[in-house]
Amino acid sequence: xxxxxxxxxxGVEMPIIGLGVYKVEEGDQMKDVLLSALExxxxxxxxxxxxxxxxxxxxxxxxxxxxRESLFITTKVWNDxxxxxxxxxxxxxxxxxxxLDYLDLYLIHWPIEGKYTEAWRAFEKLYDExxxxxxxxxxxxxxxxxxxxxxxxxxxxxxxLEYHPYLAQTEMRAYCEYxxxxxxxxxxxxxxxxxxxxxxxxxxxxxxKTPAQIILRWDVQNGVSTIPKSVNRSRIAENIDxxxxxxxxxxxxxxxxxxxxxRIGKNPDNFSFDD
Ligand code: NAD
Numbered sequence: 001x002x003x004x005x006x007x008x009x010x011g012v013e014m015p016i017i018g019l020g021v022y023k024v025e026e027g028d029q030m031k032d033v034l035l036s037a038l039e040x041x042x043x044x045x046x047x048x049x050x051x052x053x054x055x056x057x058x059x060x061x062x063x064x065x066x067x068r069e070s071l072f073i074t075t076k077v078w079n080d081x082x083x084x085x086x087x088x089x090x091x092x093x094x095x096x097x098x099x100l101d102y103l104d105l106y107l108i109h110w111p112i113e114g115k116y117t118e119a120w121r122a123f124e125k126l127y128d129e130x131x132x133x134x135x136x137x138x139x140x141x142x143x144x145x146x147x148x149x150x151x152x153x154x155x156x157x158x159x160x161l162e163y164h165p166y167l168a169q170t171e172m173r174a175y176c177e178y179x180x181x182x183x184x185x186x187x188x189x190x191x192x193x194x195x196x197x198x199x200x201x202x203x204x205x206x207x208x209k210t211p212a213q214i215i216l217r218w219d220v221q222n223g224v225s226t227i228p229k230s231v232n233r234s235r236i237a238e239n240i241d242x243x244x245x246x247x248x249x250x251x252x253x254x255x256x257x258x259x260x261x262x263r264i265g266k267n268p269d270n271f272s273f274d275d
């Protein structure tokens with residue numbers, strides 16, 4: 001297999017590279033994108049109820065003819081559906097949209113104050129019932145995780161955070177590692193906004209790889225799972241073709257040096273969805 005996996009703290013194997021499908025349109029585009037990805041060796045797909053394309057993901061999976069157990073499918077519960085009963089209901093809808101009878105990973109999309117611990121109780125129930133193989137969170141900082149730790153029976157297995165060379169998440173990475181929570185990178189390519197960095201360009205030349213491959217390889221060597229998005233067949237293939245080279249420690253540090261604590265998304269410490 002050209003793809004490698006991480007083992008989550010409950011023993012579940014998660015493919016390191018996944019395909020993010022934010023803003024991929026249902027129908028022909030989704031089919032084309034997912035079939036390209038599966039052909040290139042991807043087995044991990046990251047969607048969310050918020051993306052409005054779960055049905056499209058389900059149709060493409062069915063069209064691929066691949067056995068269900070060879071795939072790793074993630075979706076996320078949206079802010080409006082956080083709560084015990086609400087989250088259970090939202091899960092059923094997502095599963096039906098996807099046309100699946102279980103999910104590999106279910107995430108709380110954002111830590112909406114006062115809402116996420118009840119949602120976590122629903123997650124634990126779904127996990128106990130075997131309807132989801134692993135449960136986790138997204139955009140959770142330390143204080144949010146501490147709230148979960150204070151009430152949970154099952155610790156989150158994954159925390160999906162914005163993560164790229166301009167936002168290296170040094171503290172959260174150490175914190176998650178300490179608690180055996182796998183960090184997963186969203187917007188790993190900073191939506192294209194880091195390819196022009198001289199360091200990245202220089203390393204691309206040195207290793208005979210593309211800037212995207214250098215950045216995604218940095219994720220992997222930092223123990224981070226990563227879900228780059230593209231709708232372009234050759235870029236999709238390029239983004240998973242990163243298991244045949246290794247960045248030196250020194251070059252890893254040069255990329256670390258690009259960190260400027262700069263986000264493209266909301267800051268989990270201080271966000272609202274009212275704007
Ligand atoms: P990304 O960093 O993956 O950037 C995607 C863009 O980079 C593409 O649209 C394309 O323009 C460019 N690109 C991709 N591969 C390239 C290549 N090889 N060469 C040149 N350009 C290339 O940004 P993203 O889509 O925001 O993030 C990835 C995934 O993360 C999403 O699709 C979604 O699944 C997830 N996500 C999660 C959250 C969350 O709150 N949990 C938020 C945003 C995104």
